[in-house]
Amino acid sequence: MTTKNDTSILVKKIITGIQSGQLMDENRKLPSEPELMERYQVTRYALRHALKQLSTTGYVYQVHGVGTFVRPQQDIGSIVLDHTGGLSDEAARIGRNLTTKKASEEIVPVSAAEFLPDTWDFEPDSRLIEVKRYRSLDDVPYVLEHSYYLQSVIKEIPEKNLYGSLFHYFEQQRDTKVGFIDQLIMSEPLPKSASEFMKLPIDSPSLVVQDETYLNSGQLLAFSKQYYNYRIAKLFAVKKVH
Amino acid sequence: MTTKNDTSILVKKIITGIQSGQLMDENRKLPSEPELMERYQVTRYALRHALKQLSTTGYVYQVHGVGTFVRPQQDIGSIVLDHTGGLSDEAARIGRNLTTKKASEEIVPVSAAEFLPDTWDFEPDSRLIEVKRYRSLDDVPYVLEHSYYLQSVIKEIPEKNLYGSLFHYFEQQRDTKVGFIDQLIMSEPLPKSASEFMKLPIDSPSLVVQDETYLNSGQLLAFSKQYYNYRIAKLFAVKKVH
DNA sequence: AAGTGGTCTAGACCACAAG
């Protein structure tokens, strides 16, 4: 979460309680909702909000009429698709370290972009900040991130920020509050520059996440394509069936 | 939704209203929440529930202090990742037709499975129903679905159902109510049998969704790997940033 | 200041599973 609200604090408390083993019984069952409300001194609204977040990240599941259960830890190496925060935060969550090994930045006209969103009409003279970042996970080449930022929205990106978390850089700016991100997941042959970085054959597959980042006003901020190392990158999501 | 509840009916009504053009103004803005509550005679709870569902499927976005806006139609060819219902229903939603071209079914011991979930302990003598389905989207080869169902949970799968919606077949069964599905998304080289079906070179990439389907009791029902045609398959998700 | 969506309250009632 951008601002720590009650829910994210409660989520952390529950995770801590689970990891200490004090919260679940021998059948991996948590206390009932009324008991958890009493223990954490929260209303049912807040509690169920937190439990829902724990469900969608694969921590627990709830069984109608029975109770809430902790799931066996799973898919340790995978990135949770709807993680809050930036990719490096998500890497940290699973105990890994994401670092930018090489980065470049250049201002280009829209016509020079290698790809564009389908659904946005650009002013013909608008300019983009093109960023390429080669990033490693625990020193194993992990992802090539090829991004374009609308210069009409974000004036400049200081070069030092390329090697840190761009997500946090935007968070700190005024008037650039991110609202939602479209993600299109597909597979493509790995581009040449990425295959060199990842030391993979030129005809290797790659997992591609093409995303479009919008401000909370609905204004497009950026669009990018991320080429993941297919040998180690996995995205994780829980789908709940109602 | 498995059972049509108020929310899914309201979602359909709102979509109909949007598509008829009567619900949004020239700025793609919907009426305010109080107006929508009045129009559809629902409480704010039900309305916001429906609007949230429309947000996560990319139909609308809400701007704090301003209003709710309809998004330009986008990514028409892509499958919404957290769609409700089966894959063929989702294909129908985007105006396409998913059909099974070839299918096979066989009972095998656990030891003969080509892959297994990391997080489930099988009884050593348990048996699986192995199903392979080659499925086309509007007659273009689209996906190879390689699934294993726990025979201890689902006794048999009538052969005719292999060519329809297995999702609906399970829905109709008693005691096999699906609760949640883990999805692991990755990229792998296309298997040989799939490359023949899809008429793609043997070293083509493929988009792989490996999933594990659990009953609402937490019991594992099935696990599968789906190899998608990388030229046409795209998964879509909206990530909301708070 | 007015109107919008976001969060939260304090319940009620329902659906489900187990004894």
Place this chain on the structure above:
DNA sequence: TTGTGGTCTAGACCACTTA
């Protein structure tokens, strides 16, 4: 029947944008 989670009510108050 009891206790569980799932849904819903009818508000209140807050945060945000615009005028």
